[in-house]
Amino acid sequence: MTTTFAVDVRGLTKRFGTTRALDGLNLQVEAGTVAGFLGPNGSGKSTTIRILLGLLRADGGEATLLGGDPWRDAVQLHRRIAYVAGDVTLWPNLTGGQTIDILGSLRGDLDRDRVDDFLARFDLDPTKKARSYSKGNRQKVALVAAFASRAELLFLDEPTNGLDPLMEGVFTECVAEARAEGRSVLLSSHIFAEVEKLCDTVTIIRDGRTVESGTLKDLRHLKRSTVTVTLDSDPAALEAIDGVHDLIADGGHTSFTVDSVALPRVLTALAALGPRDLVSTPPSLEELFLRHYGVHAAADDHEVARP
Amino acid sequence: MSTRVAARSAAPDAALPRAGVLADAALGVGILMRFILRRNWLRMLIWLIVLAGMVVLVIDSQRSLFPTQADRDAYAKVANTPAIAALTGLPYAAGTLGGILNIKLWMTVAIGLSFAVIFMVNRNGRAEEESGRTELLRSGVLGKNAYSLANWLVFSAFAVVVGLACSAAAISQGLPADGAFVMGGSFAGVGFVFVGVAAIAGQLARTSRGANALASTVLAVSYLIRAVADVNATDDRASWLTWLSPIGWGQQTRSYGENLWWPLLLCLAGGTLLCGIALALERRRDLGAGLLPDRVGPRTASALVRTQVGLSLRLQRGSLIGWTVGIIVGGLFFGGVAKAMVDLLKPDNPITQAFVGGSTNVLDGLLGFFLMANALLVAAFVLQSTDSIRAEEAAGRTEIQWSSAISRVRWAAARMVVPAVASLGLLALSGACVGLAYGAAVDDPSQSGRFALASLAYWPTALLMVGLVVFCAAVIPRAAAAVTWGIYGVVVILSMFGDLFGLPDWVTKNTPFTAVPRLDETFTILPLVVITVLVLVAGGVGLWVLQRRDMVSA
Numbered sequence: 052m053t054t055t056f057a058v059d060v061r062g063l064t065k066r067f068g069t070t071r072a073l074d075g076l077n078l079q080v081e082a083g084t085v086a087g088f089l090g091p092n093g094s095g096k097s098t099t100i101r102i103l104l105g106l107l108r109a110d111g112g113e114a115t116l117l118g119g120d121p122w123r124d125a126v127q128l129h130r131r132i133a134y135v136a137g138d139v140t141l142w143p144n145l146t147g148g149q150t151i152d153i154l155g156s157l158r159g160d161l162d163r164d165r166v167d168d169f170l171a172r173f174d175l176d177p178t179k180k181a182r183s184y185s186k187g188n189r190q191k192v193a194l195v196a197a198f199a200s201r202a203e204l205l206f207l208d209e210p211t212n213g214l215d216p217l218m219e220g221v222f223t224e225c226v227a228e229a230r231a232e233g234r235s236v237l238l239s240s241h242i243f244a245e246v247e248k249l250c251d252t253v254t255i256i257r258d259g260r261t262v263e264s265g266t267l268k269d270l271r272h273l274k275r276s277t278v279t280v281t282l283d284s285d286p287a288a289l290e291a292i293d294g295v296h297d298l299i300a301d302g303g304h305t306s307f308t309v310d311s312v313a314l315p316r317v318l319t320a321l322a323a324l325g326p327r328d329l330v331s332t333p334p335s336l337e338e339l340f341l342r343h344y345g346v347h348a349a350a351d352d353h354e355v356a357r358p
Numbered sequence: 359m360s361t362r363v364a365a366r367s368a369a370p371d372a373a374l375p376r377a378g379v380l381a382d383a384a385l386g387v388g389i390l391m392r393f394i395l396r397r398n399w400l401r402m403l404i405w406l407i408v409l410a411g412m413v414v415l416v417i418d419s420q421r422s423l424f425p426t427q428a429d430r431d432a433y434a435k436v437a438n439t440p441a442i443a444a445l446t447g448l449p450y451a452a453g454t455l456g457g458i459l460n461i462k463l464w465m466t467v468a469i470g471l472s473f474a475v476i477f478m479v480n481r482n483g484r485a486e487e488e489s490g491r492t493e494l495l496r497s498g499v500l501g502k503n504a505y506s507l508a509n510w511l512v513f514s515a516f517a518v519v520v521g522l523a524c525s526a527a528a529i530s531q532g533l534p535a536d537g538a539f540v541m542g543g544s545f546a547g548v549g550f551v552f553v554g555v556a557a558i559a560g561q562l563a564r565t566s567r568g569a570n571a572l573a574s575t576v577l578a579v580s581y582l583i584r585a586v587a588d589v590n591a592t593d594d595r596a597s598w599l600t601w602l603s604p605i606g607w608g609q610q611t612r613s614y615g616e617n618l619w620w621p622l623l624l625c626l627a628g629g630t631l632l633c634g635i636a637l638a639l640e641r642r643r644d645l646g647a648g649l650l651p652d653r654v655g656p657r658t659a660s661a662l663v664r665t666q667v668g669l670s671l672r673l674q675r676g677s678l679i680g681w682t683v684g685i686i687v688g689g690l691f692f693g694g695v696a697k698a699m700v701d702l703l704k705p706d707n708p709i710t711q712a713f714v715g716g717s718t719n720v721l722d723g724l725l726g727f728f729l730m731a732n733a734l735l736v737a738a739f740v741l742q743s744t745d746s747i748r749a750e751e752a753a754g755r756t757e758i759q760w761s762s763a764i765s766r767v768r769w770a771a772a773r774m775v776v777p778a779v780a781s782l783g784l785l786a787l788s789g790a791c792v793g794l795a796y797g798a799a800v801d802d803p804s805q806s807g808r809f810a811l812a813s814l815a816y817w818p819t820a821l822l823m824v825g826l827v828v829f830c831a832a833v834i835p836r837a838a839a840a841v842t843w844g845i846y847g848v849v850v851i852l853s854m855f856g857d858l859f860g861l862p863d864w865v866t867k868n869t870p871f872t873a874v875p876r877l878d879e880t881f882t883i884l885p886l887v888v889i890t891v892l893v894l895v896a897g898g899v900g901l902w903v904l905q906r907r908d909m910v911s912a
């Protein structure tokens with residue numbers, strides 16, 4: 052199968068003085084899909100996006116953006132992309148409407164009808180000076196400018212930072228529409244629900260290195276599900292099965308986590324124990340994420356298969 | 359600190375006495391003063407060394423210029439001219455070394471210190487608030503006014519320390535202690551009043567640029583009022599007008615002469631009153647707001663604003679208007695007083711020599727000096743205007759712009775067009791205004807054109823300032839503002855006062871301003887060519903680096 056990548060980053064490195072911000076990062080965004088980009092604070096998400104925008108120059112590795120070089124072909128590529136930063140700074144003396152117009156004109160695809168449409172959806176007053184906008188409203192200015200553009204690729208760096216829940220809903224719709232229009236999106240976020248809802252693929256990074264990537268389904272498949280059962284017999288036998296962890300028995304109720312590869316064996320064993328009720332929950336994205344960073348991360352590190 | 363917080367929350371609100379409210383509003387002043395000191399000590403130290411150092415240097419140079427009492431008496435006879443009165447203040451004890459020091463340096467130190475406190479008070483006040491950092495501080499356990507009070511206190515203390523350092527510098531050079539302390543006191547007093555001016559400006563304006571412009575205008579007006587008062591003096595007494603100017607109050611201490619302390623009470627009262635008003639204003643307004651409510655603006659950007667040059671013009675509209683007005687006023691003032699000054703200037707006076715250079719025609723020499731002074735003003739505008747290249751990046755606004763379909767070179771070039779073109783217009787305008795006012799004084803309306811042309815000779819120099827800022831913004835983005843203004847300050851001192859300090863010719867004749875052929879000198883193209891080459895090199899290297907380096911994150 053051949054896929055075209057809107058973003059294709061391999062082995063990217065970037066230092067700031069002695070800090071290694073990126074240390075061999077890999078990231079792919081297939082054309083026409085929404086890619087989630089997760090990582091704790093300071094892991095290098097914004098740095099990656101800034102390199103892709105040609106604002107920073109990579110020290111090493113390869114990066115291809117819409118078939119071009121993000122540093123060399125910056126100006127041409129920028130006609131085809133839009134960017135929303137996590138902390139939007141605007142000209143304090145200009146109104147939101149003026150700012151959106153200016154950004155659209157810079158890209159060369161200003162379409163006032165589309166702008167008006169998104170202004171209405173995000174409920175933003177374009178006649179106010181940027182100085183008097185709240186943080187959420189400043190964010191909306193950049194979001195309207197990005198969604199109203201005809202850009203093929205959207206870079207959204209923690210874009211819902213400061214939006215109220217209602218506006219997060221509007222944002223979710225807009226991303227889904229962008230995807231339906233065939234645009235590609237790279238969405239960096241700290242909100243798991245948002246990423247689970249919107250993204251086709253997820254890349255999780257840590258300390259400037261990719262630690263997980265793939266479709267959400269694949270990632271889940273590779274990981275442990277949580278199983279809760281009500282049993283007639285003593286569950287102690289389960290503990291002996293390779294691939295079963297965290298077993299807790301509480302009267303008739305038993306819960307444990309299980310590696311997906313061990314599932315057939317576990318089901319056979321369970322059948323013998325007289326199950327009356329069984330619920331299996333796939334790992335949430337949050338659990339996937341916390342496996343790398345949570346309190347268990349250090350202890351589990353050696354178990355996690357490293358690429 | 360925790361005990362104070364506990365005390366505060368324990369106090370029943372209704373029973374809170376008036377003093378309690380203020381103490382509450384000031385909670386944390388001590389901590390914040392230390393915080394401000396930590397962030398500004400180097401800047402303060404540099405100002406201190408420069409200002410007090412000048413005292414030492416000037417006393418030294420004047421002692422060798424006028425070694426005997428006979429020399430000083432001879433100088434005293436010729437010192438009282440309208441030119442000196444207008445530029446540096448009315449001489450009153452010109453037969454003493456201290457009096458000569460005041461003629462040469464008092465105004466420079468007083469104005470330098472005033473600018474220092476204006477810039478630093480706004481830097482820590484309005485600029486911080488504009489950037490949102492004050493919000494972070496105030497959301498902690500700090501009183502509503504604590505940050506401002508700490509800011510004003512630190513820089514009032516700074517003014518006093520500078521005053522004392524200047525006193526000590528003068529005493530170390532053997533000047534009488536009583537005069538030296540009154541002189542130091544007059545610096546501290548003027549500085550304190552401008553802490554108050556900056557405090558109010560920081561409440562009225564919403565941006566630090568606006569606050570700086572407002573406070574600097576007050577300083578300029580104070581200077582002009584006392585200039586008028588000093589020119590309209592009877593004997594060595596300035597006209598009553600001088601009492602309308604804080605600079606006048608400082609001058610009227612007449613250090614090394616009568617050594618009066620009481621005018622300092624005016625400074626003390628004035629500065630305290632201004633800070634009090636600023637405090638009251640701050641209690642009445644919201645964080646981040648100025649006193650004027652925000653108006654709504656246009657819903658869409660006009661075709662002009664959607665171009666890069668148009669955008670840059672729109673962003674600088676207010677400051678451009680301000681500078682234009684200032685340049686017109688300055689030009690008319692200088693042109694208007696030139697004739698009156700010359701009538702009283704004696705060609706063999708050393709001061710005349712210093713100001714008008716080697717010129718044989720004293721009038722043209724003086725007018726040439728004024729044109730250069732105007733060009734220095736225009737250069738300050740150019741620095742401020744071109745600085746937007748650095749400021750946009752420092753504020754984080756290049757993030758959305760540089761990720762748009764425009765190369766950094768084109769982006770920066772558009773921001774160079776405004777200062778480059780506007781400086782051409784402002785130079786012509788300032789020359790025309792000098793010529794107009796001078797022409798009116800001598801009944802010769804044809805003067806405007808000649809002066810406008812002579813003023814245009816400074817255009818390459820103005821462009822050099824553009825190149826300097828671009829170069830620094832590209833190569834040393836974080837230090838660029840300090841470095842460019844520092845260079846500008848040195849160039850101003852060398853160009854305007856280099857001769858007075860007795861610096862060698864190869865220095866004083868070769869600054870980007872003094873190298874330009876003056877009105878009264880024979881026109882030579884070489885300096886202009888050299889400057890133009892420098893412009894191209896600085897600008898070219900700057901743009902080349904800007905295109906290739908990492909963006910600096912806010």
Ligand SMILES: Nc1ncnc2c1ncn2[C@@H]1O[C@H](COP(=O)(O)OP(=O)(O)OP(=O)(O)O)[C@@H](O)[C@H]1O
Nearest residue numbers: 067070072090091092093094095096097098099911
């Ligand atoms: N301009 C810079 N100079 C020095 N260090 C930097 C710079 N920009 C980023 N860093 C460092 O690089 C690392 C990665 O930062 P980055 O902003 O990319 O993280 P992030 O994943 O976006 O974090 P967050 O979730 O907090 O936004 C951090 O350690 C940061 O301190």
Ligand SMILES: [Mg+2]
Nearest residue numbers: 096097137208
């Ligand atoms: Mg980030």
